[in-house]
Amino acid sequence: MLLLICFYQDQTSLLSYTAAPSPHPSWPPAPGIKLCVFITRLTSRSFLTLSGHGYGVHCCCFSSCGSYLLSCSTDGSTMVWSSDTGEAAAVLQHPSRSALRVCAAAPDSSLLLAGACDGTVALWDFPSKTLRRCHPVSEASVVACCFSPCGQMFVTGCTYGDLKLWDVDMSLLYAQKDAHDLGVTCCSFAPLFQVDGCCVQLRLASCGQDNQLKIWIVSQREGTACTMKLLHTLTSQSAPILSCAFSSEGDLVVGGSVDKSVAIYDANLGTLLHILKQHDRYVTAVALSPTMPWIATGSMDRTVNVWRIGDGDSRTGRKLPGHSGLLLAYWSEVDVQTWLCEEGLEELVSIFKANNIGGAELSQLNKEAARELGIGLAESLGLRGRLLRKIKGLMAEQSGSEAPDEFLCPITRELMKDPVIAADGYSYERESIESWIRGKNKTSPMTNLPLQTSLLTPNRSLKMTITRWKSSQ
Structure with a gap:
């Protein structure tokens, strides 16, 4: 079992x-x-x-x-x-x-x-x-x-x-x-x-x-x-x-x-x-x-x-x-060629193979480098654009994004919606710290020292910062 x-x-x-x-x-x-x-x-x-x-x-x-x-x-x-x-x-x-x-x-x-x-x-x-x-x-x-x-x-x-x-x-x-x-x-x-x-x-x-x-x-x-x-x-x-x-x-x-x-x-x-x-x-x-x-x-x-x-x-x-589980910088030349085929860019495989392009080189590829490889002539401008967009999307997918730690409530570890400052100087989600104070524990969740008062002050600047961050995502 x-x-x-x-x-x-x-x-x-x-x-x-x-x-x-x-x-x-x-x-x-x-x-x-x-x-x-x-x-x-x-x-x-x-x-x-x-x-x-x-x-x-x-x-x-x-x-x-x-x-x-x-x-x-x-x-x-x-x-x-x-x-x-x-x-x-x-x-x-x-x-x-x-x-x-x-x-x-x-x-x-x-x-x-x-x-x-x-x-x-x-x-x-x-x-x-x-x-x-x-x-x-x-x-x-x-x-x-x-x-x-x-x-x-x-x-x-x-x-x-x-x-x-x-x-x-x-x-x-x-x-x-x-x-x-x-x-x-x-x-x-x-x-x-x-x-x-x-x-x-x-x-x-x-x-x-x-x-x-x-x-x-x-x-x-x-x-x-x-x-x-x-x-x-x-x-x-x-x-x-x-x-x-x-x-x-x-x-x-x-x-x-x-x-x-x-x-x-x-x-x-x-x-x-x-x-x-x-x-x-x-x-x-x-x-x-x-x-x-x-x-x-x-x-x-x-x-x-x-x-x-x-x-x-x-x-x-x-x-x-296989290649999709590795960060781009660690891809081998074969991984890059496999990725090109998966993304419908098979016609570029021979060019990449001839120039020994692995993951590190792919991550640095820009318009000028693509032109030097011959992917920038009049007949391949659309192909170059597709390639660069695919690379940009791949790198964005691998980098990811997550909320900064200071945006998370120390009690729940969730993104704060209504942050307030407690007597210990730390910011918490209002509902979470109010529940904490109503309980048996009258100490700070962060320092374990007694809370001198149950007064909570809205942290408006932090709330605005979190709102801006959410909009950027």
């Missing part, structure tokens, strides 16, 4: 999802499946609703045995659900009730970790569901965490951009300052690690607001301190990368971005293999099956796409595309 968990915010925006492994032969279903705050059980039972959180769910993950699902929320709680029945087995409250952004379970299911907006992480003993320790790890919000595959250490990432490595007793092993400019968004260890004598080496992927996905080598030799060495910096995406994950063998690493793309890399060589551009809004979650050749990608467009790695037929999922 396979479980696919999707959490949405107000039945609109996909926030997080995760999958428990299973070699079920009939999955995945048709691409573009739409799910909403439920567990889709691929058995005779269609779905199971899970409710209990008071605010949006930011992260969910399974225990290694698959028996439990963990979810954490802005309401300051981590809930433990039974994967079999969907019943809540435990509700673990952060000691200060700070909003939780991320949670993780140790590989042996002995520990549960949750990162909070007040810069702390809470560590629970998983079997007894008791708090072991709540410890400050950053001056900024903790938005990423993961356990090492050996379960003896974990990594935290914060909105200041730092990565820190800790042992399970909360002792700092290593700190990587400014790992990502503008903030870390996700981190993930490769499932496998190497032991060379008395030295253990692990690979860690991290991504952030700087549009980069990085692969690190984490080393620890017996009796010495841990070290982190940067192996690859991957820069094929043009906007913040929100999620990253390794394949089960560690040979692939995948990143999902605000530019609506999913980038797939060779983790050993650091080379780009594919860019998937089939989502209509930014990609918030990526997952790779540990037992089957599948990649799942979740997006704010309310869909989950399932891809089959390598050859396969459409009945078992969408195959990774």
Whole structure:
């Protein structure tokens, strides 16, 4: 049996999802499946609703045995659900009730970790569901965490951009300052690690607001301190990368971005293999099956796409595309020629082939360059115009556009319609912050400090800026 968990915010925006492994032969279903705050059980039972959180769910993950699902929320709680029945087995409250952004379970299911907006992480003993320790790890919000595959250490990432490595007793092993400019968004260890004598080496992927996905080598030799060495910096995406994950063998690493793309890399060589551009809004979650050749990608467009790695037929999922899945700059000469045929420009294939034009050259093609190729004579003026329009449309399609982060409400992550300024100085969607203030939590959603007043001031300049931006789109 396979479980696919999707959490949405107000039945609109996909926030997080995760999958428990299973070699079920009939999955995945048709691409573009739409799910909403439920567990889709691929058995005779269609779905199971899970409710209990008071605010949006930011992260969910399974225990290694698959028996439990963990979810954490802005309401300051981590809930433990039974994967079999969907019943809540435990509700673990952060000691200060700070909003939780991320949670993780140790590989042996002995520990549960949750990162909070007040810069702390809470560590629970998983079997007894008791708090072991709540410890400050950053001056900024903790938005990423993961356990090492050996379960003896974990990594935290914060909105200041730092990565820190800790042992399970909360002792700092290593700190990587400014790992990502503008903030870390996700981190993930490769499932496998190497032991060379008395030295253990692990690979860690991290991504952030700087549009980069990085692969690190984490080393620890017996009796010495841990070290982190940067192996690859991957820069094929043009906007913040929100999620990253390794394949089960560690040979692939995948990143999902605000530019609506999913980038797939060779983790050993650091080379780009594919860019998937089939989502209509930014990609918030990526997952790779540990037992089957599948990649799942979740997006704010309310869909989950399932891809089959390598050859396969459409009945078992969408195959990774060829030239159309790569950014234009990475197209080969053959990719360009194939694209010309698809766009009804077959008569140009011989010219492009003779001049060795690949994707990089195609992206720079203008009227003057086309004329030099002979695509600009009197008899081919119309052809040149068609070609340049096709190139312009292709580049626009690949670049995409998304709302700037400052236009999104910090609570709902949706484009604001009626922005207001709260007592903490931050702007929110009026309805969302009013609902927040009416609730039990009288602290700032951003700083976790008490709100001195419930007075809200309309942010008219921001509203006008958002209106202008919407008109330009």
